[in-house]
Amino acid sequence: MSSMKSVYGDTAKDNYSFKIKLKSGILLAWMIILTIICLLPIYILILNATRTHGEIISMTGLGKLLVPSGHLGENIKNLSTKTSEDFSLLIGYKNSLIITVFATFLTVFFSAMTAYGIQVYEFKLKEVSYTAILLVMMVPVQVTSAGFVKFMINLKLTNSFVPLIIPAVAAPAVVYFMRSYMKSSFPLDIVEAARIDGSSELRTFLTIAIPMMKPAIAVQAIFAFIANWNNFYTPNMILIDPNKGGTTNLRTLPMMLSILQASQKTADYGMIYTCIALGIIPIIIAYIALSRFIIAGVALGGVKE
Template identity: 60%
Template sequence: MDMAGTKSNSQAIKVRTICVTVVMVFLAIISLLPVYILIVNATRTSQQIVESGVSLIPGLNLFENIKNLNALSEAGTVEYNALRGYLNSAVIAFSTTFLTVLFSCMTAYGLVVYDFRFKNAAYTIILAVMMIPVQVTSVGFYQFMSKLGLTDSYFPLIIPAIAAPSVVFFMRQSMKSTFPLEIVEAARIDGCSEFRTFFTIGIPMMKPAIAVQAIFAFVANWNNYYMPSMILISRNKEQLTLPMMVNTILSNEKLSDYGVRYVSIFLSIIPVVIVYFIFSRFIVEGVALGGVKE
């Protein structure tokens, strides 16, 4: 777009730019402030937090707080065990991400590459169910799982990840616009089996879409509080995910060390914050495009 402005116009633009920048800086500060306050409080002693409440100057007590948290956890006073939490959340997040991405790719591939009678019906069903909120089915899901004796197990948290309608939708969109079907034909002529074609040609060609979906799936599953708290009813210490452990800290009225309280929340968000800042450009673009390459 060419600048059509005159001199007086450019003066006005300058003023507007300054005003807008001020608002943006303000909103950026608001966006970061709660996390910053969390970090500051995680580095202060309980005494300091109780005395001054909120501060912008970090303390020096981060490692001491982590040590205290671990000591309390070993003594059994708190159910928050950071390493255990990381491990449990990672097991669930990695396996669900893997299943979601692999089977969504497969389903999308089946819908794009092959022609079969119920193809459009299958796709319509996927579109229709995409918007059903999990809260609507959770009573039925929970009762079903408790009848099968599967509560307190990771099975109901991981296996359903195979069916992720919205991810299938994205994968199909991106395949439709980027995947050359001739390449499948060529592979067939060379005698490549259908599954081998999928794994050696299909998956590598979908890599960009897979990366975006994998990041979103990982973050969503790592952050998920609803499903684990619904299924892991015994609140077995060994099984808790990080968000559930944060919850035990919150409801623990005996825990009077505020440094420990804040550091436990701090430890729970550090992994996603790191993942975010590594992939941020990618993630923001993914949201803008809706994961679809055009």
């Protein structure tokens, strides 16, 4: 009897595990295909960055498309020497970096502060203000932009970084995320303990709350950095005359790219690809290094679009 049972059990088990294995195998193949689709455009981009203009326009076969060439250094050199009134890769990097660093700092600092204010203190407008923040989370940027630009023109703030940096203080989605985080992992007793020890309210926030909120701040800083670095809409809208009559160049990196794009008839394709590659490679490297936090952050609903 025991032998019969084991035989019966084994076939069923074999059959079952075979099915699972087959399904897993098919899915694995499908995921590999998706991975290739995800990576292929980036792969071709990096390969084309190593080609000269002549090589790209004489390319015909698939074999040539997928094999690198050796002119990356030449393309980078051409790009760095090609600085016209409009285009300059280095200035693009500099402008993007200035805006991104300041805006990211303002976003995480003031969002943490607002979330702390709402979470820790009891005041009349506490719930009202939080509801207001939740409501404005849903308003699309495009809806306010006509009024925003006209208002900035009236204030003579266009063609400056101020309207690109200061609005970062009010980031409703980040406040929402930080408050959810504080609700679950910031005991209010600590604030009271600090008060008994004679710490001022601001000092409690700066030296106790901020270090305790580090995980939430780190995730939101990463997302804010990426969002600001990639932002094309707002800078393109605010920097109406990015040369300011020829004295400076205020264009951010995505704006530089759009210039190369617009003048593509005369441009060097090798250089265009190299420029795109140089624009996105820093962010890909940062992504690979921080991917664990980023994926965890997305899972927590940390980003919205």
